[in-house]
Amino acid sequence: MTYFLDLFMSGLTRGSIYALIALGYTMVYGIIALINFAHGEIYMIGAFTALLASMVLSAQGMSGWGLLLSVAVIAAIYAGMYGWTVERIAYRPLRGSSRLAPLISAIGMSFFLQNYVQLAQTSNFVLFPDLIPQMPFLKPIAGYLNRTQVIILLFTTLSMVALTLFIKFTKMGMAMRAVAQDMTMARLSGVNIDRVISSTFIIGSVLAALGGVLIGCSMRQIYFYMGFLAGMKAFTAAVLGGIGSIPGAVIGALILGFAESFAAGYISSSYRDVVAFIILIIILIFRPEGIMGQAQTQKV
Amino acid sequence: MSPADQYPRPKGGHDLILNAIGMSMVFGGLVALNGVNLSIERDSVTALIGPNGSGKTTFFNCVTGIYKPTRGDVILYPAANLPSISLKGLPADVITQRGLARTFQNIRLFNNLTVLENVLIGRHCRMEAGLWGALTRNKKTRAEEAAGIEYSFDLLVTYGLDAMANELAKNLPYGDQRRLEIVRALATEPKVLLLDEPAAGLNISETAALRDLITHIREREKVSILLIEHDMSLVMNVSKKIYVFDYGRLIAEGPPEEIQRDPKVIKAYLGED
Numbered sequence A: 001m002t003y004f005l006d007l008f009m010s011g012l013t014r015g016s017i018y019a020l021i022a023l024g025y026t027m028v029y030g031i032i033a034l035i036n037f038a039h040g041e042i043y044m045i046g047a048f049t050a051l052l053a054s055m056v057l058s059a060q061g062m063s064g065w066g067l068l069l070s071v072a073v074i075a076a077i078y079a080g081m082y083g084w085t086v087e088r089i090a091y092r093p094l095r096g097s098s099r100l101a102p103l104i105s106a107i108g109m110s111f112f113l114q115n116y117v118q119l120a121q122t123s124n125f126v127l128f129p130d131l132i133p134q135m136p137f138l139k140p141i142a143g144y145l146n147r148t149q150v151i152i153l154l155f156t157t158l159s160m161v162a163l164t165l166f167i168k169f170t171k172m173g174m175a176m177r178a179v180a181q182d183m184t185m186a187r188l189s190g191v192n193i194d195r196v197i198s199s200t201f202i203i204g205s206v207l208a209a210l211g212g213v214l215i216g217c218s219m220r221q222i223y224f225y226m227g228f229l230a231g232m233k234a235f236t237a238a239v240l241g242g243i244g245s246i247p248g249a250v251i252g253a254l255i256l257g258f259a260e261s262f263a264a265g266y267i268s269s270s271y272r273d274v275v276a277f278i279i280l281i282i283i284l285i286f287r288p289e290g291i292m293g294q295a296q297t298q299k300v
Numbered sequence B: 001m002s003p004a005d006q007y008p009r010p011k012g013g014h015d016l017i018l019n020a021i022g023m024s025m026v027f028g029g030l031v032a033l034n035g036v037n038l039s040i041e042r043d044s045v046t047a048l049i050g051p052n053g054s055g056k057t058t059f060f061n062c063v064t065g066i067y068k069p070t071r072g073d074v075i076l077y078p079a080a081n082l083p084s085i086s087l088k089g090l091p092a093d094v095i096t097q098r099g100l101a102r103t104f105q106n107i108r109l110f111n112n113l114t115v116l117e118n119v120l121i122g123r124h125c126r127m128e129a130g131l132w133g134a135l136t137r138n139k140k141t142r143a144e145e146a147a148g149i150e151y152s153f154d155l156l157v158t159y160g161l162d163a164m165a166n167e168l169a170k171n172l173p174y175g176d177q178r179r180l181e182i183v184r185a186l187a188t189e190p191k192v193l194l195l196d197e198p199a200a201g202l203n204i205s206e207t208a209a210l211r212d213l214i215t216h217i218r219e220r221e222k223v224s225i226l227l228i229e230h231d232m233s234l235v236m237n238v239s240k241k242i243y244v245f246d247y248g249r250l251i252a253e254g255p256p257e258e259i260q261r262d263p264k265v266i267k268a269y270l271g272e273d
Helices: A002-032 A039-059 A064-094 A100-120 A136-141 A147-169 A171-181 A183-188 A193-219 A226-241 A246-266 A269-286 B056-064 B092-098 B115-126 B131-136 B139-158 B174-187 B204-220 B232-238 B256-261 B263-270
Strands: B016-027 B030-041 B045-049 B071-076 B100-102 B192-196 B224-228 B241-246 B249-254
Touching: A002 A039, A002 A147, A002 A171, A002 A193, A002 A226, A002 A246, A039 A064, A039 A100, A039 A193, A039 A226, A064 A100, A064 A193, A100 A226, A147 A171, A147 A193, A147 A246, A171 A183, A171 A193, A171 B115, A171 B131, A171 B139, A183 A193, A183 B092, A193 A226, A193 B131, A226 A246, A226 A269, A246 A269, B016 B056, B016 B224, B030 B045, B030 B056, B030 B071, B030 B224, B030 B241, B030 B249, B045 B056, B045 B204, B045 B232, B056 B071, B056 B092, B056 B100, B056 B192, B056 B224, B092 B100, B092 B115, B100 B174, B115 B139, B115 B174, B131 B139, B139 B174, B174 B192, B174 B204, B204 B224, B204 B232, B232 B256, B241 B256, B241 B263, B249 B256, B249 B263, B256 B263
Parallel strands: B045 B224, B045 B241, B100 B192, B192 B224
Antiparallel strands: B016 B030, B016 B071, B241 B249
16 A cells, blocks of 8 residues: 555656646647647756756755745746746747648757757756755655655646646736737737737746756756656646647656656566656547547638 | 838828738739838728738738738838837837737637737737746836736726636637737737638627627727728728728728729729620
């Protein structure tokens, strides 16, 4: 039973991190129907920024909660700037062209960012510092959840609640929903599309960067290629849940997290990715629009 | 002439709000609009009629920035004491901000947004807060959002849609959807309102209600209206001046009585015998 609980908790935390990345995929797809392949790279850049920031800040004598929070904020701001810039230079000039053009541009951007970090930083695995402070009050549940998992769940839950409130109640969130439904009409109603799209990229990147910080804390090592597989998995999660749907991305990510964790625990850890992608194939065969996606009705 | 008036106002005593000069739109080899001149008087209802495919909706699309006209210019005279502005080449959202709003022939609401949210999207261009305000929720943003909701709800009350404020737009009856589209356009505080076949699909009593609505809007909101419509009794009743298009050309213009008797118009609609 404890083995099952262990696997459950590790699946939950793994799924939470996938969810943070998947949200960025699904939001961008929902608004401009683009699969942003460079998104995984933003997550990787978030992790590297966090590493550099933590080195600088701990040299200044910071530690504990202050260090963790400032590192997360710096990584989020920096990745947000990257997300904005990528959209500005690689996607916006191609708006209105065929759907394939920005897709290829996204793949190019992904390669560029990977290689840029490889050259500017290193091509080796780098050790990531343990940023999570000790929490003595967790003693009673220490058998089920460690402090890293607590922080991951806390961060992801908070960011998802914040995102939901943002989308539901703010003027910008409402504009995002409107643009996703009918871009021309939103523009005719006086909505500045460019600002809405930029905001979407910034928010998606901030969430991905938080995912990067958390994965660093949890795996304790990062490298320049980490965004590729994580991006693939998060994309799978977004498709699983129904791409374009925000709750769908979270559900898809959790399913994927659990599936991987149980497959690794009960079969073999080399079967982890196999099971993940088998689930994707099954979903695509029986429910191609994804779990929460709406079936497209063809108008004749 | 007001100070810094880049585009001189036409003489002849007419107080214009919008003047479209020599509008042409060519799609490949098809000339959809051919050098059309059309002007709208301040605080009036102007109608645009013509057979199907005569370029009426293309004209709307050129004026509101959906299409970039091949040739021609659109000048807006916001007020007697304000300088005129050219709308040529501006993106659609900027044109809306300058004071043009429109509705569509086939209703285009945000179906999965509530009635109130649809109107709030119309308020968007009159509000300032961006991403930063939304994330920090500062006092100014909250005050602005509250004011936006109040303004939108007042509009819904005025136009009798307040009882359905929290319904999804797609669940509204057809007539109410038409009305909501107009209310959303009004939420942008337009100076000129362009209505594309607002009576399409309405029954007789709904059309009568629409006629009252149009008169009401012109009087209450002080907007000038340009109306595309096939329902001739509605057009003849509400409009001060009528323009007639045929094959992308302007074939007649004048007050309703004249248009009704114009042989060119009769020919365009009924064909030659």
